[in-house]
Amino acid sequence: MIEEPVSSTWWNIPQTIYPDRKDVEFDKSNWDVQPKQPLFKSKAIIINVPSVVSSGETMMGIIDHYNLATTVGEPTAGCNGNINTINLPCGYNAWFTGMKVLKHDGSQLYIKGFQPDHPVNKTIQAIREGRDEYLEKALEIAKRE
Secondary structure, rough: OOOEEEEEEEEEEEEOOOHHOOEEEEOOOOOOOHHOOOOOOOOOOEEOOOOOOOHOOOOOOHHHHOOOOOEEOOOOOOOOOOOEEOOHHHEEEEOOOOOOOOOOOEEOOOOOOOOOOEEEEHHHHHHOOOHHHHHHHHHHHHHOO
């Protein structure tokens, strides 16, 4: 989908040495993505769902920032970063990220996620009828373009 190399947004890992989050500095890292052959030259439509997290959010960030595809569906989860786990009593676990991840333009990613170009909400009616409203919308757009 890309002819030139692209980069993900920066992942900011806090380096906290003072109390009360004073003078926090960040170690930064990101992904550089290289083009691969054969090049996908057709227009792309990506279906997003609320369960898109982590590397899926990273890919959506690249797709969004570089305008690589039209998106259909619902917003992504708005959750990216390496997982930290806390083992709790009774076999439960709590997961969270300690990273600060923003969109390419510096705006908030967490909780907001990536909004689709063409929002679609799944309905119980469509599930009962065996229909996929995301796919129906994607096919409608593909036929128009």
